[in-house]
Amino acid sequence: MNTLDPTTFAPLERAAQDPVAYATEWKERTGGLVIGSFPMNFPSELVHATGALPVIVQESRTTITEGRSLLPEFYCSYTRSLADQAATGELEVFDAFVLVDHCVQLLGAADVIQRVIPDKPLHFTQFISSMDDAWSRGAVEEKVQAMRAEVEESTGVTVTDESLTASIRVFNENRRLLREFFDLRRTGRLHIPASALQVLVKSSMVMDITEHTALLQQLLDRLDTLSSAPEHLVRLHLSGHFCAPPRPELLNLLEECDVVIVNDDLYHGSRYISTDVPKDGDPFAALASWYLDRNVNVPCATRVQLDVDWQSYLVDTLADSGAEGVVTLQAKFCEPLMLYYPELRRTLGERDIPELLIETEHEGLAAESIRTTIETFVERIRRQRSKQLLPA
Amino acid sequence: MQWYTMGVDLGSTTAKAVIVDAAGEIVASRVVQMGAVSRQAVGVAIESVLEDACLSSEDIARTISTGYGRRLVPGADKTFTEITCHARGAAALSPGVRLVIDIGGQDSKAIAVDDDGLVDRFALNDRCASGTGRFFDVLCRALEVDLDEVVDLALAGTENLEVSSMCATFAETEVISLLAQGSAPADISASVHRSVAARTLGLVAQVGKAIPAVMTGGVAQNKALVTFLSDALGQDLVILDTPQIAGALGAALIARDEYQGQLGLTVQDIETDRQLVAQRSGGLRDCTGCDGHLGDGHAHDHDGGSRRPVPVILQTDALSAAGPSPR
Ligand code: SF4
Numbered sequence: 001m002n003t004l005d006p007t008t009f010a011p012l013e014r015a016a017q018d019p020v021a022y023a024t025e026w027k028e029r030t031g032g033l034v035i036g037s038f039p040m041n042f043p044s045e046l047v048h049a050t051g052a053l054p055v056i057v058q059e060s061r062t063t064i065t066e067g068r069s070l071l072p073e074f075y076c077s078y079t080r081s082l083a084d085q086a087a088t089g090e091l092e093v094f095d096a097f098v099l100v101d102h103c104v105q106l107l108g109a110a111d112v113i114q115r116v117i118p119d120k121p122l123h124f125t126q127f128i129s130s131m132d133d134a135w136s137r138g139a140v141e142e143k144v145q146a147m148r149a150e151v152e153e154s155t156g157v158t159v160t161d162e163s164l165t166a167s168i169r170v171f172n173e174n175r176r177l178l179r180e181f182f183d184l185r186r187t188g189r190l191h192i193p194a195s196a197l198q199v200l201v202k203s204s205m206v207m208d209i210t211e212h213t214a215l216l217q218q219l220l221d222r223l224d225t226l227s228s229a230p231e232h233l234v235r236l237h238l239s240g241h242f243c244a245p246p247r248p249e250l251l252n253l254l255e256e257c258d259v260v261i262v263n264d265d266l267y268h269g270s271r272y273i274s275t276d277v278p279k280d281g282d283p284f285a286a287l288a289s290w291y292l293d294r295n296v297n298v299p300c301a302t303r304v305q306l307d308v309d310w311q312s313y314l315v316d317t318l319a320d321s322g323a324e325g326v327v328t329l330q331a332k333f334c335e336p337l338m339l340y341y342p343e344l345r346r347t348l349g350e351r352d353i354p355e356l357l358i359e360t361e362h363e364g365l366a367a368e369s370i371r372t373t374i375e376t377f378v379e380r381i382r383r384q385r386s387k388q389l390l391p392a
Numbered sequence: 393m394q395w396y397t398m399g400v401d402l403g404s405t406t407a408k409a410v411i412v413d414a415a416g417e418i419v420a421s422r423v424v425q426m427g428a429v430s431r432q433a434v435g436v437a438i439e440s441v442l443e444d445a446c447l448s449s450e451d452i453a454r455t456i457s458t459g460y461g462r463r464l465v466p467g468a469d470k471t472f473t474e475i476t477c478h479a480r481g482a483a484a485l486s487p488g489v490r491l492v493i494d495i496g497g498q499d500s501k502a503i504a505v506d507d508d509g510l511v512d513r514f515a516l517n518d519r520c521a522s523g524t525g526r527f528f529d530v531l532c533r534a535l536e537v538d539l540d541e542v543v544d545l546a547l548a549g550t551e552n553l554e555v556s557s558m559c560a561t562f563a564e565t566e567v568i569s570l571l572a573q574g575s576a577p578a579d580i581s582a583s584v585h586r587s588v589a590a591r592t593l594g595l596v597a598q599v600g601k602a603i604p605a606v607m608t609g610g611v612a613q614n615k616a617l618v619t620f621l622s623d624a625l626g627q628d629l630v631i632l633d634t635p636q637i638a639g640a641l642g643a644a645l646i647a648r649d650e651y652q653g654q655l656g657l658t659v660q661d662i663e664t665d666r667q668l669v670a671q672r673s674g675g676l677r678d679c680t681g682c683d684g685h686l687g688d689g690h691a692h693d694h695d696g697g698s699r700r701p702v703p704v705i706l707q708t709d710a711l712s713a714a715g716p717s718p719r
Binding site: 372379 | 472512
């Protein structure tokens, strides 16, 4: 295994573990505003261009208490955690919230936040989900302008072409560096725990982006890559899990079962960093392009697009990474994923690609049962591997 | 030189050990009852099976452990999950099997088995003990009868009462409440069995129904559940003489395959491999062309019923026989 320089990694890990503490400290240090956004499609560049700190609000690890009475149990853990954070004062550091996605459960959580902390402005502009109609691009461009107005109202700062272009540049650079880690992992030359890679992405969602980029660069400079991929481990692709990251303990558990994660399409992973904002032309129109391009690069179950689909993307990406199987992580009651999953499973099944579904919850991890499940899955892949080695 | 391999299955209520020879024939097997996961019980199972086979530990070329306590088995060369091992063992005991329903002391699984008798898809019960051996222990306690009586009662029951199969604790409360309302114990027992069968059906649905289907694990000895489950599935279940040893046998056969591989006795092609898998199945013949239907002179007891019954012993009995009192 490679090691990430611990001194450089530590502040990233601290920010990922406690984004609110990071935002509080940043606010004290700079006197700036902290604007919370909700996953998965808000362009943070828009907030950054005002000088405020854009923070993607994360699922909290604290037990859901007050939030229980605010949203039904059949809401996903991310949205129930949001409601709980609002009710228990964990969202106090934020000066305003912005949202462009419209998953029904997320809208429910946004309603609760507005009701529980009415003094915090919450701006919602619905980015369209039908991605490839003739009117799609124009509609998204309009929505970007609408959100620009909301952000300007909340921060009291006008977003100029120049400030937005500069923000786009720093976010693109950050994504590029993150993709270097992911590319190295795919080739097998970087072997670090999946939970460490998650820290890199999650911290980029909550930290000052320039500070984050400097730390990433330092990590890369100090990284000794391996000459080849570890052969004895089973190569897996992690799929699913929108909005909130899977627990690090679950990722560790997977890797304890002779597994190496070579790629993923998680929101706290490849999905988040897949696409850069075009750097030329009108920067506001570029944000609309970014939104439309992301769904082409890593298709999402929450969008509708006739010429791309998640399952085809998955099959192609497996060929690219050499992953021998797919583990789908599904947050309990995440409807978009629940509804899409049968299609994923059918496609992988038709191609004889081993696939395993693991459902996750906010509280607890049935570790032994999950371990047995993963070990069986790995044993099955190993057996398939040795069968393929037999001469035809 | 003759060599043997051993499979050890440490479950939640029993420890099982099986020794097979180089041809995959069962040489000896043991089932030891225990109160809780216990290294002592697994030691007893291993010693007893070696004694039965007239072998010493030096004669065992490779040992694989499986089951809930697989990492606690001393001397194991490797571990495999109970899912992989039950599939393998069931395929050995019932060649041609496509679906294995394993209900043990505290979990239940449905396993779709492929052409080679190995795991294709699988589903586990979620974290509750519903539909497992422990569920029936709870029923016995609530009805104040032993397991044999619970089974007889279930087979005699006529009325279908509403009993939850979701949780063993809730079910116990419901059973007590039904008794208080004057429901007949036979109807209660039948209803609990029916609800467990329904829950198992849900598990099977996750991997897909298939024929032939076989039940493994200790609960396969519960005739009432087999009856209700067959009804729920709408198909016959293959009944094994020794459903409890399927996991340990599977482990022993995988150990045999691995050791054979080390010796360079690898197979040359998939077809030969398939035939070998059938052979490896505890030395039983393959059901060539079998579509899973019994009858018309076709049965799945290929060894003519000559298999030796597996002795089930209590851990305490064995420890007493071994000399010092377990106390
Ligand atoms: S997409 Fe899934 S995880 Fe995200 S808010 Fe909606 S239900 Fe929750």
